[in-house]
Amino acid sequence: MSSSPSLNTWSDALSGFTLGGFPLGLVIVAAIPLVFIALYALTYGVYGERKISAFMQDRLGPMEVGPWGILQTLADILKLLQKEDIVPTVADKFLFVIGPLIMFVGSFLAFAVLPFSPAFIGADLNVGLFYAVGIVSLEVVGILASGWGSNNKWALYGAIRSVAQIVSYEIPASIALLCGAMMAGSLSMQHFNVVQSGPYGFLHFFLFKNPIAWLPFIIYFISSLAETNRAPFDIPEAESELVAGFFTEYSGMKFAMFFLAEYGSMFMVSAVLSIVFLGGWASPLPNIGGLALNDMTNGPVWGAFWIITKGFFFIFVQMWLRWTLPRLRVDQLMYLCWKVLTPFAFIAFVLTAIWEIYM
Amino acid sequence: MSEYFSNIKTSTTTIATGLAITLRHFFNAVKRKGDAGIDDADFFKQVDGLCTLQYPREVIPTPVNARYRLYNNIDDCIGCNQCDRACPVECITIETIKVTADDLAVCGKTSGGQQKRMWVPVFDIDVAKCMTCGICVSVCPTDCLVHSPVADFSEFDVKNMVYHFGNLSKIEAEAKKKKLELEKVAKAKAAEAAAASGAAPAPKPAPKPAPKPAGSEAGE
Numbered sequence: 001m002s003s004s005p006s007l008n009t010w011s012d013a014l015s016g017f018t019l020g021g022f023p024l025g026l027v028i029v030a031a032i033p034l035v036f037i038a039l040y041a042l043t044y045g046v047y048g049e050r051k052i053s054a055f056m057q058d059r060l061g062p063m064e065v066g067p068w069g070i071l072q073t074l075a076d077i078l079k080l081l082q083k084e085d086i087v088p089t090v091a092d093k094f095l096f097v098i099g100p101l102i103m104f105v106g107s108f109l110a111f112a113v114l115p116f117s118p119a120f121i122g123a124d125l126n127v128g129l130f131y132a133v134g135i136v137s138l139e140v141v142g143i144l145a146s147g148w149g150s151n152n153k154w155a156l157y158g159a160i161r162s163v164a165q166i167v168s169y170e171i172p173a174s175i176a177l178l179c180g181a182m183m184a185g186s187l188s189m190q191h192f193n194v195v196q197s198g199p200y201g202f203l204h205f206f207l208f209k210n211p212i213a214w215l216p217f218i219i220y221f222i223s224s225l226a227e228t229n230r231a232p233f234d235i236p237e238a239e240s241e242l243v244a245g246f247f248t249e250y251s252g253m254k255f256a257m258f259f260l261a262e263y264g265s266m267f268m269v270s271a272v273l274s275i276v277f278l279g280g281w282a283s284p285l286p287n288i289g290g291l292a293l294n295d296m297t298n299g300p301v302w303g304a305f306w307i308i309t310k311g312f313f314f315i316f317v318q319m320w321l322r323w324t325l326p327r328l329r330v331d332q333l334m335y336l337c338w339k340v341l342t343p344f345a346f347i348a349f350v351l352t353a354i355w356e357i358y359m
Numbered sequence: 360m361s362e363y364f365s366n367i368k369t370s371t372t373t374i375a376t377g378l379a380i381t382l383r384h385f386f387n388a389v390k391r392k393g394d395a396g397i398d399d400a401d402f403f404k405q406v407d408g409l410c411t412l413q414y415p416r417e418v419i420p421t422p423v424n425a426r427y428r429l430y431n432n433i434d435d436c437i438g439c440n441q442c443d444r445a446c447p448v449e450c451i452t453i454e455t456i457k458v459t460a461d462d463l464a465v466c467g468k469t470s471g472g473q474q475k476r477m478w479v480p481v482f483d484i485d486v487a488k489c490m491t492c493g494i495c496v497s498v499c500p501t502d503c504l505v506h507s508p509v510a511d512f513s514e515f516d517v518k519n520m521v522y523h524f525g526n527l528s529k530i531e532a533e534a535k536k537k538k539l540e541l542e543k544v545a546k547a548k549a550a551e552a553a554a555a556s557g558a559a560p561a562p563k564p565a566p567k568p569a570p571k572p573a574g575s576e577a578g579e
Contacts, residue, residue: 055388056381060411324381325374340367 036116036308043073045263049319056323083252091249092149099146100250100257106138107261110268115190117281117303128189129181132272133174136227136265140166143236146258147246158245162236165333166227172341173223176216179345179352180276183210192275193303197282201294205279212355215348217277219341221314224269226337228262231322235330270314271307281307383407394419418511426491426506429484431524435469435503438477442495442504450488451495454481456527456535459542469501480525480532486512487520 047062047070054061062069087096113128115121125131140163147159183206184192198204206213226233237245247258274280281303285293297306328336390408395401412419421427438455455477458466466475496504514520527535 052385054411055385055409058384058388058392058408058410060409060413063413320378320381320385324377339363 040263040267045266045315046073046076046259048315049263052316052319053323056320077256080252080256085252085254086249088151088249091151095145095149096249097149097254099142099144099149100247100254100261101142102145103139103142103261104257104264106135106142107265107268109135109138110272111264113189114268114271114307115193115275115280115303116307117301118190118193118298121190124188124190127187129177129187129192129272129276132189132268133170133177136268137166137170139261139265142261143246146250150246150249152249154242154244155246155248158236158242158248161330162229162246164330165229165233165236165337168334168337169223169226169233169341172219172337172345173227175342175345175349176220176223177272177276179213179216179348180206180220182349182352182356183213184276189275189280193280193282196279197298199287199294201282201286202279202284203286204282205277205284207277210352210355212348212351213277215344216352217273219345219348220273220276221317222336222341224273225318225321226333228265228269228318230262230266230318232325232328233333234322234327235333240327266315266318267311270311270318273314274307274310278310279306280310421508421510423508425508425510426493426496427510428486428507428512429489429491429495429522430505430507430509431482431484432503432505433479433482433524433526434467435471435501436479436482436524436526437469437473437475437501438479439500441498441500445494445498447492447494448488448490450485452481452483452485453479454525455479456532457539459535459538462535462538469503471501473501478527478532478535480527480529480535482524482526483521484524485521487517 050072051061051069053059062072065071065075087093110132112123113121113125113132115124143162143166144159147155147157147162150156180192181187184195186192186195196204196206202208207217225231229236236242237247242248247255250258271280278284283294283297283302283306285297287294384407387407388409392408392410393405395405438453440453440455443449443451443453458476458478463474463476466478468474491506493506496506512520
């Protein structure tokens with residue numbers, strides 16, 4: 001179900017493009033977000049993480065490969081590609097190989113429903129948000145497969161922790177997103193953006209329109225950190241305790257897949273956060289009198305710019321938190337999830353419902 | 360219940376404090392930390408900005424009294440071999456040739472005015488082995504062996520870590536050896552001639568002690 005037929009003319013035209021009977025347009029539409037995210041995750045995500053962490057610790061970060069080290073990630077990829085692909089002899093070979101693949105595919109499946117602009121969306125499902133929340137759980141299977149298949153105590157510990165953590169944090173995350181769904185009145189990802197766009201820019205965003213929305217916003221942000229195994233919830237990796245957690249035994253391209261999946265899901269949760277609470281591709285600039293800033297900064301290309309900017313901002317916040325906070329203990333993690341986030345998510349849910357009914 | 364909410368409040372404020380600190384460092388990354396040394400009065404005041412030193416391109420100068428790579432001023436070396444004997448890791452190799460009487464003037468004196476009596480064709484220091492303990496420096500009688508302030512002298516081949524300080528080439532060393540042999544022969548001849556002319560013969564060296572009988576070893 002497409003809720004914005006007029007805005008989808010670009011993508012319709014592109015999807016209809018065929019070359020000798022081959023639906024080339026459809027392939028391109030599907031490839032745009034993937035190419036973007038591969039480029040982002042491979043180069044600028046990793047590079048940004050290293051630079052931001054360096055600056056926060058008064059260091060310079062990578063400086064040698066290219067000016068200011070901007071080609072460092074390419075050099076890293078070259079190194080990873082050349083590395084031997086080791087499968088331990090005592091590992092469960094099938095699970096060991098399938099684990100990173102499931103995780104990689106799982107983290108990128110959610111990109112299908114991310115509206116990158118009014119015109120670019122892989123699949124405008126009417127259950128888009130539900131799909132995005134559900135498909136991320138596939139990562140758990142990949143993590144458990146790789147941790148169990150590695151036949152390594154650290155990997156198994158990491159995998160078990162990770163599964164416990166992700167399954168627990170799905171609950172406050174889903175309830176928080178449900179508040180957004182109530183405000184939008186739909187589960188379609190494109191619809192979220194349509195109802196949040198308007199002449200007053202950011203005032204139409206749920207975060208600013210609704211006095212309760214900050215609560216599910218924060219709850220979802222915290223839960224999304226846990227779901228992507230980012231610090232301070234990185235106990236599945238826990239370098240100082242578990243070597244490298246569930247991917248201790250991995251090397252070469254399989255390791256790179258975990259890396260890619262992590263940065264892919266980082267962008268995915270940031271994009272979901274900005275779509276549900278901050279208007280996705282809608283411009284935050286308001287029309288002020290005769291100065292139609294909002295009209296000027298809306299459109300297919302501007303939309304992609306805004307959602308990527310918002311996503312990058314939240315990725316920056318994720319990195320900022322990572323280099324600020326120490327890792328939580330396992331019991332603290334569960335305390336935060338079940339005793340703090342879940343009750344507050346329910347409170348936010350009820351308050352949002354009341355607000356939506358009576359206001 | 361009040362503890363529950365105070366916990367939330369504490370964690371929120373502490374997280375905010377931590378985030379403010381890291382963000383301040385993040386924005387200070389456009390500046391470089393000052394290069395005040397530890398003995399500067401405002402050393403602890405300059406805490407903002409990057410402190411990375413991009414080493415090969417930026418270097419903190421080593422102090423003039425720093426003790427790193429060994430250097431031997433061979434013009435002052437008298438070939439006494441004391442540094443070689445003192446070295447705990449045996450990184451110094453010395454070969455010496457005695458100076459013949461007619462060469463004493465050529466060999467010259469040290470800067471302290473001491474007559475040098477040894478050619479030093481080989482004075483090799485393996486700085487890869489050297490642990491900069493300084494014992495060789497302390498035993499050197501003419502103060503010609505010193506630790507220089509050169510700290511960065513890495514090489515791709517470990518053979519290049521051996522530094523040669525000898526003051527004779529191989530050919531020169533051969534020539535000096537021959538000269539010494541000739542002088543010895545000449546001296547021996549002179550002594551024989553002196554003995555033949557009726558002077559008192561030189562006392563014979565005492566005979567070496569005979570090997571110990573096997574019985575004493577068995578007692579061990």
